[in-house]
Amino acid sequence: MVEKPNAVAWAQDKNWWRGTVIYQIYPRSFQDSNGDGIGDLAGIVQRLPHIAELGADAIWISPFFTSPMKDFGYDVSDYCDVDPMFGQLADFDAVIARAHDLGLRVMIDLVLSHTSDAHPWFRESRASRTNTRANWYVWADPKMDGTAPNNWLSIFGGSAWQWDARREQYFLHNFLTSQPDLNFHEPQVQDALLDVARFWLDRGVDGFRLDTINFYTHDKYLRDNPALPPEQRNADTAPAVNPYNHQMHLFDKSQPENIEFLKKLRAVMKPYNAAAVGEVGDAQRGLEILGEYTRGDDRMQMCYAFEFLSPKRLTPARVVETFDALEAAAPDGWACWAFSNHDVVRHITRWGLSVKAAKAYATLLMCLRGSACLYQGEELGLPEADIAFEDLQDPYGIEFWPEFKGRDGCRTPMVWQSDNQTGGFSAGKPWLPVPAQHLQLAGETARGADSLFAHYQTALGLRRQFPVLRSGVQRGLTAQGDLLTFIRETDTGEDALFCAFNLGDQSIELPAPKGLWQSVWPNGGAALGKTITLGPWQVCLASKA
Numbered sequence: 001m002v003e004k005p006n007a008v009a010w011a012q013d014k015n016w017w018r019g020t021v022i023y024q025i026y027p028r029s030f031q032d033s034n035g036d037g038i039g040d041l042a043g044i045v046q047r048l049p050h051i052a053e054l055g056a057d058a059i060w061i062s063p064f065f066t067s068p069m070k071d072f073g074y075d076v077s078d079y080c081d082v083d084p085m086f087g088q089l090a091d092f093d094a095v096i097a098r099a100h101d102l103g104l105r106v107m108i109d110l111v112l113s114h115t116s117d118a119h120p121w122f123r124e125s126r127a128s129r130t131n132t133r134a135n136w137y138v139w140a141d142p143k144m145d146g147t148a149p150n151n152w153l154s155i156f157g158g159s160a161w162q163w164d165a166r167r168e169q170y171f172l173h174n175f176l177t178s179q180p181d182l183n184f185h186e187p188q189v190q191d192a193l194l195d196v197a198r199f200w201l202d203r204g205v206d207g208f209r210l211d212t213i214n215f216y217t218h219d220k221y222l223r224d225n226p227a228l229p230p231e232q233r234n235a236d237t238a239p240a241v242n243p244y245n246h247q248m249h250l251f252d253k254s255q256p257e258n259i260e261f262l263k264k265l266r267a268v269m270k271p272y273n274a275a276a277v278g279e280v281g282d283a284q285r286g287l288e289i290l291g292e293y294t295r296g297d298d299r300m301q302m303c304y305a306f307e308f309l310s311p312k313r314l315t316p317a318r319v320v321e322t323f324d325a326l327e328a329a330a331p332d333g334w335a336c337w338a339f340s341n342h343d344v345v346r347h348i349t350r351w352g353l354s355v356k357a358a359k360a361y362a363t364l365l366m367c368l369r370g371s372a373c374l375y376q377g378e379e380l381g382l383p384e385a386d387i388a389f390e391d392l393q394d395p396y397g398i399e400f401w402p403e404f405k406g407r408d409g410c411r412t413p414m415v416w417q418s419d420n421q422t423g424g425f426s427a428g429k430p431w432l433p434v435p436a437q438h439l440q441l442a443g444e445t446a447r448g449a450d451s452l453f454a455h456y457q458t459a460l461g462l463r464r465q466f467p468v469l470r471s472g473v474q475r476g477l478t479a480q481g482d483l484l485t486f487i488r489e490t491d492t493g494e495d496a497l498f499c500a501f502n503l504g505d506q507s508i509e510l511p512a513p514k515g516l517w518q519s520v521w522p523n524g525g526a527a528l529g530k531t532i533t534l535g536p537w538q539v540c541l542a543s544k545a
Contacts, residue, residue: 017275019470032426041091055460075116105206138172213278219251291330316479338373349384502534516545
């Protein structure tokens with residue numbers, strides 16, 4: 001287990017987020033403590049030592065708030081309570097206490113762009129056009145012919161507008177029809193959501209993951225989105241079969257007024273030394289928005305776009321292209337990188353990786369400039385699960401089946417033991433099936449010296465051993481075929497780490513960097529010669545001698 005630093009220094013560190021490694025917990029699938037087949041907060045407490053042993057700095061817990069679970073917690077009906085399926089507030093307090101005892105900071109997933117239609121705010125808002133919360137959601141009159149106010153589309157399919165007979169108006173929903181969008185042009189809405197943040201900060205959370213951070217505000221004139229030419233479309237944020245990709249999303253999200261709310265949220269967080277990472281969902285302007293939202297010291301600390309979550313394998317050229325674009329669009333921004341999460345096909349399957357290749361990518365993630373998110377199970381090498389249609393739970397997958405199978409394949413339960421059918425996740429029937437091929441990768445058995453878990457431990461340890469990997473600059477990023485090289489160093493250049501990655505199946509020979517360098521990985525302590533030979537999927541890290 002990683003030793004916790006001095007408690008006072010740990011609590012007062014305002015820059016703990018810079019270069020931090022965050023482990024994402026999807027609570028429904030992490031550990032079930034009561035046998036109902038659904039993971040819960042008490043289960044998280046039980047398994048936190050696994051994350052501390054791995055060497056992560058923080059955890060991000062996906063939503064556990066009161067919810068009808070139409071979108072599995074991303075449809076909130078009470079921001080300030082725990083859904084009974086996950087436990088109660090006392091169980092959350094236990095998560096905070098145990099995590100902090102293990103030296104883990106706790107970030108929770110705030111879904112501020114929309115609520116559930118079961119939220120009391122929405123129930124009041126839809127009751128009439130004159131009640132005290134009438135303007136808390138995005139309502140609009142129909143066109144003269146009765147159709148929707150404009151051409152905006154929902155990510156989950158169809159129009160982003162739903163007719164409501166009570167008010168004889170449409171309401172906006174960027175996701176499910178049961179997830180109405182809050183109206184951030186209403187000051188009372190912003191104040192209420194800032195109070196939500198205060199509630200959880202007062203309970204001890206160290207920060208937030210902000211769901212769909214660029215969806216908060218919409219164009220108040222409700223202008224139509226223009227069409228996006230086919231050659232500019234990609235599947236980075238929505239599957240290719242989704243017509244959402246056919247629009248240039250200029251007006252339904254990512255409005256400039258959003259920045260003012262982020263400044264208010266940062267001001268609320270500041271006294272707590274809290275940090276936030278925002279999810280930027282935009283297939284064309286993701287890195288630009290990342291820069292806008294993390295610039296300076298009065299907005300969010302970190303954001304992540306979808307460049308490394310895309311279906312295309314991350315090649316050296318793609319890494320260089322992404323960082324060049326980041327430098328151009330967000331020179332003062334701070335990125336948080338991830339290869340997998342609860343919304344995309346697991347990267348070991350998505351990119352067709354062997355264990356050897358997965359190790360190389362894990363090391364790469366720990367060496368790139370920025371913070372990093374790991375998704376539960378990637379440290380075990382869990383592949384994407386193949387879920388039969390009759391077992392699907394995800395409404396997104398049900399809508400676009402079979403061309404897009406949804407997100408259930410990456411959300412199946414964690415496997416802790418190989419000697420029972422549920423992998424030690426639950427004493428009951430799990431809410432999603434546990435694939436048989438996952439059992440041999442169970443957390444308590446797949447921990448040998450050559451295991452992927454042990455490799456992740458070593459890779460995460462690099463960030464503690466070499467501070468330049470957490471906060472240093474990154475220069476000389478170069479791609480040549482399957483070879484990626486760069487140097488991480490301090491501003492003065494006094495401390496530096498040379499990083500070379502062979503992201504392919506053939507051996508590569510390259511010249512060593514100029515100067516005296518000492519190997520860190522592999523063969524720690526040996527001086528570099530004039531040339532370096534990298535076998536397939538091999539990494540060379542060397543420090544300035």
